[in-house]
């Protein structure tokens with residue numbers, strides 16, 4: 001049976017068919033080969049065959065290294081939702097911010113695409129045992145799909161992989177080999193083990209099914225964005241699908257973004273999208289070999305020998321040739337960014353994703369969002385651009401490390417003094433001990449409901465506050481006198497009684513004149529206006545400045 005694609009060796013250019021069990025170039029032995037499809041033909045046929053197919057990775061089977069997808073092996077991989085991040089977008093000034101929610105895959109990570117295609121490909125080739133090394137998520141995905149396909153899996157995991165993840169791997173029947181060493185060492189051990197036993201070894205980026213599977217993220221995004229926003233008609237574009245302006249992903253080894261880039265490039269080659277997006281690759285600062293090389297304009301990354309990050313999933317110290325390929329592609333595209341963020345920034349992002357968008361994400365995915373904030377602040381990502389962030393991952397026991405103490409309200413109903421006869425009273429008394437009023441009190445005064453909501457969300461995303469709102473000056477003065485907040489956030493430009501008049505009114509009363517005020521304004525102030533503020537207020541902030549931590553820092557400083 002003739003194949004619908006061919007492999008081309010990256011080193012010698014030799015063209016050969018794809019056999020899953022023979023990963024090397026038959027001519028020069030190189031493990032680096034590209035899958036190439038009949039793009040001219042597909043450009044014509046693809047738009048006709050897609051409608052009516054289910055929204056999963058097999059929808060794009062003509063662009064995958066598989067002959068005959070077996071539905072019995074499927075767990076519903078791919079076809080994840082694209083979520084409009086309305087609140088986070090408002091905070092960052094990005095109205096077109098979207099989240100590709102890969103948490104909703106069968107094992108909660110984007111690696112499900114890879115596992116599904118890898119196992120299907122091995123089954124097609126009659127291979128029933130394999131070896132992989134993993135920082136966690138790959139092993140879980142592979143284990144689930146291997147179990148389904150009846151393939152025996154050996155997973156080499158570093159001891160940094162959280163115990164909960166390791167147990168999940170074992171639950172699927174995978175043989176877990178725990179390596180007390182780095183991920184790169186685990187990879188070496190896995191390779192040696194596979195060689196000794198003559199078993200199939202997962203080669204990550206060099207395994208054609210692995211890389212090809214990631215293209216489906218790009219294909220889905222193009223279809224989803226087109227459905228949401230219509231086709232991209234600026235500059236007379238006639239391509240049927242749309243692509244984002246930016247695609248961001250946290251990386252460990254780099255397989256994900258490299259595959260997604262290939263997907264977008266193929267769509268572009270076929271004329272289905274006007275342009276591929278710029279790629280934002282985000283690493284954890286304690287293990288960021290790509291970032292170091294990128295900053296020095298080098299196409300080879302120097303391996304990080306001892307990764308120093310709590311985010312074990314991202315601790316690939318040596319990205320090898322994957323980075324070189326990413327560098328080449330980004331250099332050709334003359335765009336994109338490779339950036340790093342600290343663990344602390346990532347943990348903060350976990351908070352705001354959960355509290356602003358209702359998404360509990362794993363630290364590795366939070367790295368991408370922390371990177372988003374950084375790229376927006378640096379002006380790399382512009383407010384009119386369409387941005388997609390890949391969100392993946394298991395929630396794992398790291399909450400313990402980022403949540404701290406005192407987040408729960410305790411009610412103990414086991415106490416003896418809750419006698420039967422007085423039980424109802426006892427319950428009410430117990431409820432009243434829940435100290436809802438122990439948090440700092442903040443008044444928000446603004447006539448625009450959107451701004452009040454935004455400020456509320458920003459404050460709630462990073463701390464516990466008791467918030468009071470007023471939408472005009474008159475109500476604000478009354479409310480402040482009544483509630484005695486510890487701090488006031490005050491809009492200057494309001495109809496009828498404006499912020500200046502509110503301040504004057506507060507000055508007249510002994511109980512309100514000393515409450516600190518942060519003034520929030522949408523415009524530059526005149527000299528006269530500035531003069532009126534002198535002595536009254538603590539801080540002046542511009543609307544739209546909220547994306548950085550200034551507002552929170554000011555709030556915290558003034559509450560002390």
Ligand SMILES: [Zn+2]
Pocket residue numbers: 009010011012013014025026027028029030
């Ligand atoms: Zn070759």
